[in-house]
Amino acid sequence: MRYRFALPRRMAGAAAVCVTVAGLLTTPALAAPQPHAAAPAPRQHTGHATPAHPDTSAPSPAGAATPATQHPATQDRRISPDRLPPQAPAFGREAPAARPAASCTAADFGSRTRSALVSFVRASTPDCVNTLFAVTGQDAHDVFRQTQMVTVARAFTRTAAVYRGDNSRGLLQLVLFLRAGYYVQFNHPDDVGAYTTRLTTPVTDGLDTFFATRHSRDVTAANGDILGESVILTDSADQQGRYLYVYRRLLNAYDSFYDSVDSMVRAVNDVYTPLWRGNWNPVYVDAVAADPRVTVSLYAFALDHTGLLGGDLAFLDSNAGMNLARYVEHPELRPIVQPLTKDLLDGSAITGPTAGLWVAVATQASAYDGADCAYYDVCDLPAKLTDAALPVVHQCDADHTIRAQSLTAADLDAACASILHQDAYFRDLVKADGPIPGQYASTIELVVFASRADYQTYAGAIYGVSTDNGGITLTGDPTDPANRPTSIMYQKATDDGFVARIWNLNHEYTHFLDGRDDMKGDFTQEISVPDVWWIEGLAEYVSYGYRGIADDEAVQEAAKHTYALSTLFQSTYDNSDETRTYPWGYLAVRYMAERHPDDIQRMLARFRVGDYAGGYAVYHDGIGTRYDADFDQWLTACAAGACASPTKA
Numbered sequence: 001m002r003y004r005f006a007l008p009r010r011m012a013g014a015a016a017v018c019v020t021v022a023g024l025l026t027t028p029a030l031a032a033p034q035p036h037a038a039a040p041a042p043r044q045h046t047g048h049a050t051p052a053h054p055d056t057s058a059p060s061p062a063g064a065a066t067p068a069t070q071h072p073a074t075q076d077r078r079i080s081p082d083r084l085p086p087q088a089p090a091f092g093r094e095a096p097a098a099r100p101a102a103s104c105t106a107a108d109f110g111s112r113t114r115s116a117l118v119s120f121v122r123a124s125t126p127d128c129v130n131t132l133f134a135v136t137g138q139d140a141h142d143v144f145r146q147t148q149m150v151t152v153a154r155a156f157t158r159t160a161a162v163y164r165g166d167n168s169r170g171l172l173q174l175v176l177f178l179r180a181g182y183y184v185q186f187n188h189p190d191d192v193g194a195y196t197t198r199l200t201t202p203v204t205d206g207l208d209t210f211f212a213t214r215h216s217r218d219v220t221a222a223n224g225d226i227l228g229e230s231v232i233l234t235d236s237a238d239q240q241g242r243y244l245y246v247y248r249r250l251l252n253a254y255d256s257f258y259d260s261v262d263s264m265v266r267a268v269n270d271v272y273t274p275l276w277r278g279n280w281n282p283v284y285v286d287a288v289a290a291d292p293r294v295t296v297s298l299y300a301f302a303l304d305h306t307g308l309l310g311g312d313l314a315f316l317d318s319n320a321g322m323n324l325a326r327y328v329e330h331p332e333l334r335p336i337v338q339p340l341t342k343d344l345l346d347g348s349a350i351t352g353p354t355a356g357l358w359v360a361v362a363t364q365a366s367a368y369d370g371a372d373c374a375y376y377d378v379c380d381l382p383a384k385l386t387d388a389a390l391p392v393v394h395q396c397d398a399d400h401t402i403r404a405q406s407l408t409a410a411d412l413d414a415a416c417a418s419i420l421h422q423d424a425y426f427r428d429l430v431k432a433d434g435p436i437p438g439q440y441a442s443t444i445e446l447v448v449f450a451s452r453a454d455y456q457t458y459a460g461a462i463y464g465v466s467t468d469n470g471g472i473t474l475t476g477d478p479t480d481p482a483n484r485p486t487s488i489m490y491q492k493a494t495d496d497g498f499v500a501r502i503w504n505l506n507h508e509y510t511h512f513l514d515g516r517d518d519m520k521g522d523f524t525q526e527i528s529v530p531d532v533w534w535i536e537g538l539a540e541y542v543s544y545g546y547r548g549i550a551d552d553e554a555v556q557e558a559a560k561h562t563y564a565l566s567t568l569f570q571s572t573y574d575n576s577d578e579t580r581t582y583p584w585g586y587l588a589v590r591y592m593a594e595r596h597p598d599d600i601q602r603m604l605a606r607f608r609v610g611d612y613a614g615g616y617a618v619y620h621d622g623i624g625t626r627y628d629a630d631f632d633q634w635l636t637a638c639a640a641g642a643c644a645s646p647t648k649a
Helices: 106-110 114-123 126-134 137-144 146-161 171-187 197-212 221-236 241-253 256-260 262-270 272-280 282-290 293-304 314-329 334-346 355-368 370-376 381-389 409-430 452-463 505-517 532-547 552-558 583-595 597-607 612-620 628-642
Strands: 392-397 400-404 444-449 472-474 486-490
Touching: 106 114, 106 137, 114 146, 114 171, 126 171, 137 146, 137 171, 146 171, 146 197, 171 221, 197 221, 197 241, 221 241, 221 262, 221 272, 241 262, 241 272, 241 282, 241 293, 256 262, 262 272, 262 314, 272 282, 272 314, 293 314, 293 334, 314 334, 314 355, 334 355, 334 370, 355 370, 355 381, 355 452, 381 452, 392 409, 400 409, 409 444, 409 505, 409 532, 444 452, 444 505, 452 486, 472 505, 486 505, 505 532, 532 583, 552 583, 552 628, 583 597, 583 628, 597 612
Parallel strands: 400 444, 444 486
Antiparallel strands: 392 400, 472 486
């Protein structure tokens, strides 16, 4: 899949990815799999990532929570390892209890003030409040202008004062509203207007009150969600330095009893959001320098909980080490943090069960204290990690190389056969004569980690990709003679129908083929028009069709008749969620391939010469809504059984 920001598809320098779970992201994700969404990255030349000096601009506050998925995810460019965020749990926030449907529009919030606003926020579901992270324009002003935020912040304080350890008084919704306001104001300040200390004061009053209550320390599912969102709010309000004592308290209190309470695990992990992002806030850095006890808490947490490494909660331990080592960025903290960082590296290993901690610490030491890389033994870190984690190198032929962690000879042969035979199937479908002339996009390296855990441990540090997905393809710059597209994937523990259990092997390889034969130019050019229905839909359609199996999710979606074909033609990574992108992309491509292949050829004729506006005109202007009624009838037949798996080539 490539990438947009949290949607599967080819990256800006990357390509298709299957969404899983990893990073704490900074904005709402389209197909993101974690509690918080990750920011997009622009597409670049592939290869070993060279840590860049970090961007000194403050990142956007964390966005809305989204559930985990395993659909492909997308990313616009490689991310310098020093910018990769802490990992997040592989489980999503619990869904709120079902209640009768109620109106949930921006106007419902923006048209109310004072007590009426507070009452409406309390009565709304958390899912409803989460939709406010997306408001813009006049809606953003009406909902989140400072007077509205102050009203809710004061209600937050009053409600926190009588907190009983549950959400009976709507405290979660009040906190989510405040978080959404900070998020929207940061991203659209001209829409919302300025925030001043008139807001900061009641927000910190509310946070102070909440964290002082006895029940904020409860290790319960009911408290966990509210506690975690309140911790994130400390970051949204840029008050990380003020709440160091809260972060220490959560880290120091954690024990194995938390592990059976998902929301409490998330709440502990949420501490890493302000600790990580606070590094862009000079006030926070000054606070840590004045009271560096949080460095001891992080160091002790990482040492005391190495038993988590290699398991489902490994991120709790590795994130502690990552956050500690990140402090080497600041000269005033370096004398304290350097020896602690070195000690964590010496107490873990580059491979094996403690690799998650070693890599997390090493990436920060390398990125932020590179001049002393020899002290940590992390010089030329990407190459060091590649040699250790990907020792298997196998040539399928002159243009196809597999670099793997532990594939057997039989697995390597099977993977090679699968992708090499896929070329003919693909070209028969799209009627391609061969690679687009003048592009350097015909030589690919397929990287296969032994598990999702290994992928999440190593891929970001080696390739600079976000691992909140199920794989990704870096297509690079096709005008560069040294360009070499790279698909980065992993094996699943169970057989999901892919050769050698390589998750999304054929989806990712389709993105490579599409870029080689159909889509001229780089990723920015490719997505200059709404064509995600084709990019992601084609990858899904070829993956399922080539393997001769049915896309059951797409068939289920067909029965819902959610989208008109003309609507799918307008899909972008910004306006589409994972369902619209993948199963509905599959349905759109399958319909066009079966009913209107000549239109596809007219579109691809323009795409192949880099005329994306012309290709878009084929289906936007030339087709428009003419096929909508027929598509709707086709969906009915598809859901009734007509979408049986295509015959494998």
